[in-house]
Amino acid sequence: MTITEKNILRELAMEYAEAASNPIHETKRKLWKKLNSLNPKRPMVMIDQVCWGELESSCSELKLQCTDKILQKFERKLRRDLYQWKHFPVDFVLEPYLEINYVIHNSGFGIKVEDEILISDIHNDVVSHKFHNQMKDDKDLEKIKEPVITYDSKETEKIFSIANDIFDGIIELRLDGQTPYLSIWDFISQIMPVEDLLYSLIDRPDFMHELARRISNGYMKMLDQLENQGLLPRPQKLIHCTGAYSDELPAEGYDPQKPRCKDIWMFGLAQVFSTVSPEMFEEYEVKYSSPICERFGLVYYGCCDPLDSKMEQVRKIPNVRKVSMSPWTNPERGAEEIHGDFVFSSKPNPAHVAGENFNEELVRNELNKIKNACKKNNCPLEFILKDISTIKYDPCRLEKWAKIAMEIAENA
Numbered sequence: 001m002t003i004t005e006k007n008i009l010r011e012l013a014m015e016y017a018e019a020a021s022n023p024i025h026e027t028k029r030k031l032w033k034k035l036n037s038l039n040p041k042r043p044m045v046m047i048d049q050v051c052w053g054e055l056e057s058s059c060s061e062l063k064l065q066c067t068d069k070i071l072q073k074f075e076r077k078l079r080r081d082l083y084q085w086k087h088f089p090v091d092f093v094l095e096p097y098l099e100i101n102y103v104i105h106n107s108g109f110g111i112k113v114e115d116e117i118l119i120s121d122i123h124n125d126v127v128s129h130k131f132h133n134q135m136k137d138d139k140d141l142e143k144i145k146e147p148v149i150t151y152d153s154k155e156t157e158k159i160f161s162i163a164n165d166i167f168d169g170i171i172e173l174r175l176d177g178q179t180p181y182l183s184i185w186d187f188i189s190q191i192m193p194v195e196d197l198l199y200s201l202i203d204r205p206d207f208m209h210e211l212a213r214r215i216s217n218g219y220m221k222m223l224d225q226l227e228n229q230g231l232l233p234r235p236q237k238l239i240h241c242t243g244a245y246s247d248e249l250p251a252e253g254y255d256p257q258k259p260r261c262k263d264i265w266m267f268g269l270a271q272v273f274s275t276v277s278p279e280m281f282e283e284y285e286v287k288y289s290s291p292i293c294e295r296f297g298l299v300y301y302g303c304c305d306p307l308d309s310k311m312e313q314v315r316k317i318p319n320v321r322k323v324s325m326s327p328w329t330n331p332e333r334g335a336e337e338i339h340g341d342f343v344f345s346s347k348p349n350p351a352h353v354a355g356e357n358f359n360e361e362l363v364r365n366e367l368n369k370i371k372n373a374c375k376k377n378n379c380p381l382e383f384i385l386k387d388i389s390t391i392k393y394d395p396c397r398l399e400k401w402a403k404i405a406m407e408i409a410e411n412a
Helices: 003-020 024-036 052-058 069-087 138-143 153-167 184-191 194-203 205-228 278-293 331-338 360-376 396-410
Strands: 044-047 097-101 104-106 115-118 128-131 149-151 172-176 265-268 298-301 320-325 343-346 381-385
Touching: 003 069, 003 153, 024 044, 044 396, 069 153, 069 396, 097 153, 128 184, 138 205, 149 205, 153 172, 184 194, 184 205, 184 278, 194 205, 205 278, 265 278, 320 331, 331 343, 331 360, 343 360, 360 381, 360 396, 381 396
Parallel strands: 044 381, 097 172, 265 298, 298 320, 320 343, 343 381
Antiparallel strands: 104 149, 115 128
């Protein structure tokens, strides 16, 4: 690490610390807590999963100046958070500390994903995948192994020591765990092509049940290890792109040195089941994800999968508090089905910032339609713009979308 690199990071950290001290962040935390308790003051707004590659290729504020991989990770985090704070803050919260995550190694399920990719833009990390089928017959089930979790204390201490040397006296550092990713069917869809997977639900139901059972059991064993080793995160500020602040977490008996599943949020999803029937969704997803979700304090359920016609089944999943309503849902039906029992986690269409031109009226009409449906059905509401593959190299689109969304949220 050069003196120049250290000074760059210290200056960024000072700017971040000043921004994080703004009282607006505590106001936003309280608003998120009210929403997550199903007693909102207003709809909340977030922008996440941004096409940072496009922004970094054109915005000097985001260009990395450090060369070391560890330093680049610090720099990237600070620059991105500051950029969002300045340009499209919406209800994004800056914490008065920096997290240093434990270095955790996961052996996985014993299968390495085999795929081919197509890249249309070298600045964009959204790529097309063609996955190879590694689950062709019964004997392939033996490929599935239980994950083994190991904590790399030496590497963690190394990273924390470097961070402490840089940021000491500027901002607090906190060691923390990492929220695990727990989608049974997202993983299966990477070891079987989607078409083969869907046909197998019909043609090989026993095989697919056993595959799902093994993956679910593997996740349960993984959670046991994370809990026993104290590697789960403290109560999070984000869960799947949305504010996770809650007065209900952590649970009674919480030990910050050894968080439990019941102290935190988890998210569940089965995007590949977008086209299956509600009955098949319950048979293959609800049955196997429920034991996992039951362990957690609160659950955010869904992603791009349209759930407006599957709420009867979603209600059977334990501890659900927020339900994703993707761009492919009918907002009126979704709001009627949720009817105030969960947060209506709206996912406005990211295509509206990705076209040849940005149409403000289109954005405004979409958000108002969702807001009105939720108001009619007494649904707590959040707008989460995510999965942003491109903004056509026009950063102003995110700022314009943010302005419109906040106007609608604050006048709901």
